[in-house]
Amino acid sequence: MAIEIPPPARKVIAAVQRRFEPLDLKASWVRPENVHLTLKFLGNIHPDRVPEIGRVLSEVAGEIQPFPLALSGVGLFPKKGNPRVLWVGVRDPGRCLDRLHRRVESGLQSLGFERENRPFSPHLTVARIKSPKNARELRGQVEAGPELPHAEFEVGRMALFQSELTPAGSRYSILKEIPLDLDGPETSSNSKKEGEDNGR
DSSP states (O other): OEEEOOHHHHHHHHHHHHHHGGGOOOEEEOOGGGOEEESOOOOSOOGGGHHHHHHHHHHHHTTOOOEEEEEEEEEEESSSSSOOEEEEEEEOTTSHHHHHHHHHHHHHHTTTOOOOOSOOOOEEEEEEEOSOTTHHHHHHHHHTOOOOOOOEEEEOEEEEEEEEEETTEEEEEEEEEEESSOOSOOBOOOOEEOOOOSOO
């Protein structure tokens, strides 16, 4: 389960990637059009379960009104040692994202999915780092706090994604799009997107 990121925010993601590319990191850069905000990773599920998942999540979505988010800051996971993930943070001024996440967790738990015990740390993964090469320089630039252009957007829906690993990277398709606080049926899409580049 994830939230798609609109084009203006994707442009900011692309700018962040360009900023760090001169470090010549050995990394897998996520294509900006594929960057998304994960609410819950479900793992391998049988296609027959998609309708019941969609039903429960529609009930959850009906309790949440559309809300604003903004991109905020750049960071690394883990916070110490060799970095493995470069990310852009998300600011949730009304705590609506946190509330949506908690309700998604509760709804899916009712279907037998294990609840995530780690604190929810919303972020957008922009690169997965495969080697400690230039890690010190990377961490230094991140800790210097590069400013991001203002990018605020409204969240009006969430989506159930399917991911498939291919030699070219992850390939995504949307199984269900579920609007927030709106009546009417869910929409479906089988449009596929290319995944991550294998480095740049």
